[in-house]
Amino acid sequence: MKHILRPKLLWLAFMSFIFIASCNEDDTEGLTEPSHRVIFTSEMDFENKVEINGSITFGDASPGVVSREWNFPEGTANVSNSAEQNVKATFKKAGVHNVTLNQVFKNDAYVGTQLKGKELDTTIVVTVLNPVKTEIKANYINPDGTLGAALDISDNAENEVVASRSVQFSYVVDGEPEVFKWNIDGGDPATFDGTDTEVNVKYKRQGTYNLSFAATRQRPFGGDTISFKNLIKVIPSTDPVDLEKVVDKNGAIALVFSREMDETSLNAADFNVTITNNETNIPATVGTVNIDSDEGNIVLINLDGTTIYNNDIINVSYTKGALKTLDGVESESFVDSQLIFNKVNILKESSDYDYSFENSTAANWPYTNWGAPWDAYSLEISTDQAQDGTKSAYIEMDANGGMIIGHKTTSGDNITFSVEAGKTYEIGVWVYVTSLGNNNAAGFDPDLRFFWFPDTDWAVSGNPNFGSDFTVGEWVYSSTFVEFSTTGDKSFQIRGYNQDNPEIISFYMDNLSVSEASLRP
Known part of the structure; x- marks a missing residue:
């Protein structure tokens, strides 16, 4: 009778091992030796997964065995004596492999609480992984949102990206990694750790930027990290500048634009802020306006003597004046752009x-x-x-x-x-x-x-x-x-x-x- 034991079943078999004894007609001979299937592996709690050249120990703790034979698919593993109670196999070929054990018992053997016969065949499924290997690709995103030409993925490629435009990065991996991490110097987002195979990144600040990507797994432990220096070069743009959102930052009102703004073009008199709370108007006077020292595409508005709170409704307006980007494109007016607070969700x-x-x-x-x-x-x-x-x-x-x-x-x-x-x-x-x-x-x-x-x-x-x-x-x-x-x-x-x-x-x-x-x- 043939059985397939996957990791959870192996564990249950091990934990449910009981000695089943019966007395023969002569009480002086005591208890007979039970026959019961108990099989385990060193990686049974980890889905019997190993990397190439990794090893697994297979154990047969079954009482009442007369003979046993472990069988491994040809060319997949180096194995010690296949008739031993415990064998250690080093796997040298990637893939999903079936390791089988043939057992002959003295008496009909129990599997769990049921008798299954004197000869049992068990299959253990082993997954052998390649080392983790990663490769990334990138394409320009055209102004109409379609996917554009491929980028050169190499050190010092300095692929030119027009400020405020985007690039789509994607990855191909081998070895079944579980955790993925992008570090995108100069991009928005600057980091990304989702499992999405594609991530769209907008570049808002002129300069030359690096990029790295890491894919890792915990068991069997492994990973691969690739990085590229000076991969992206952000160049000036003639595209219109967009106000992407209004948020709070360190108590100030932050206007997030699609690319870097020129600090010399800021004039506090061009901005207006209104605050209401429970339909009550809260006086708000614009004090100073400056560029964020960390992110050149963010304009910070500080109010004179007024603190903002999460239950305020805050709107910002701009009357077209001198405000422009570092590459010389003027910002258009906007009216009542509402602030959405940054919060820990x-x-x-x-x-x-x-x-x-x-x-x-x-x-x-x-x-x-x-x-x-x-x-x-x-x-x-x-x-x-x-x-x-x-x-x-x-x-x-x-x-x-x-x-x-x-x-x-x-x-x-x-x-x-x-x-x-x-x-x-x-x-x-x-x-x-x-x-x-x-x-x-x-x-x-x-x-x-x-x-x-x-x-x-x-x-x-x-x-x-x-x-x-x-x-x-x-x-x-x-x-x-x-x-x-x-x-x-x-x-x-x-x-x-x-x-x-x-x-x-x-x-x-x-x-x-x-x-x-x-x-x-």
Whole structure:
């Protein structure tokens, strides 16, 4: 009878080893020797994986064996005596190999708690990996977003990249590495450690920059790092300069532009800042304006005598004046660009929550059985729109319908995040509305609400409220501030309300966040 033992089964067999004895008719002869299959390997806890020229010890601890023979595929391994109880094999050929053991027992042998006969064949699956080897490629990204020509990947290549344009880097690896790390001197992002085989990098600052890429694995331990000096040379541009985002930095308001700005062109009088908090206007006077000493594409606005807080709504406007890039392109005016605070997202940093919808399917966001009308919706993971990354959740709530979803593992367990009582947190979400439907002025606006369990606050506010003036066709950030009554792990159930809307509301949802917040006193 033939059996295949994979690593977990090997371990179970080892742990479940019991001596089964029976008395013969003459009690003076004592107990007979049991026959029981017990096989183990030195790498059984690590899926029997080794690198080429690595070794595994195979052990047969089965009592009652009359004879045994280990068999290895021809040409794959150097092996000690194949009839020994323990054999050590050094593998010299990459691939998935079946190592077999033929055993003959004195009596019918137990496998677990079942008798399986006197002769047993067992197969142990071994994976032999090549050493980790990496190779990277790069292509320009054309202004229209299509993939352009390949770059020369070599030291001192100085591939010319126009400031504010992007390059797509990709990798090919051998040896099944598990961890990947890009260090991208001068690029945005400057580092990247995701498993994505492609990463798009924007270069905003003129200069010549290096690049390195590392791929590693823990077991069997190994890795490969490649680096290139002076790979990218960023040159001046005539492209328009874009204001990419407004964030906070060390208490200042940071305007992040698509490339380096000329400090001599800054004039504080060209900028205006408005702050509101709970519909109250907070006086704000622009004090100094300067270039960030670390990142030349960031303009820092410092306010005179005013501190900004997470629950402030802060908008920045610029009236066209002298502001220009280092390569001489003038900035156009912009009005009411909202500041989005930089925050430590608990869902990203210390939870398995798929906050950006990049690594889950619709099945991981199931309906949680609240009954009608909370089942009147549809949800899919889409690549049509993304606030960040490549995916988001696309949701349609039916006319007079609603939604209630959780986030679960494939086995149905809630995915949780940890919080502390007594602290204030900001729950944030980005939405991109494609249709608001036809809100009924006599009823309630559609909204989203983030309820948490256990110990939810049923009075938590809409986040967002989809009023008739809600922006359509753009990504919009919404947040609400909450306190959790107990410390511990929480899970979200996200409720969508559309009961007073006689038409479908449709939107994308991305980049959920939970972060500690500092509120205006």
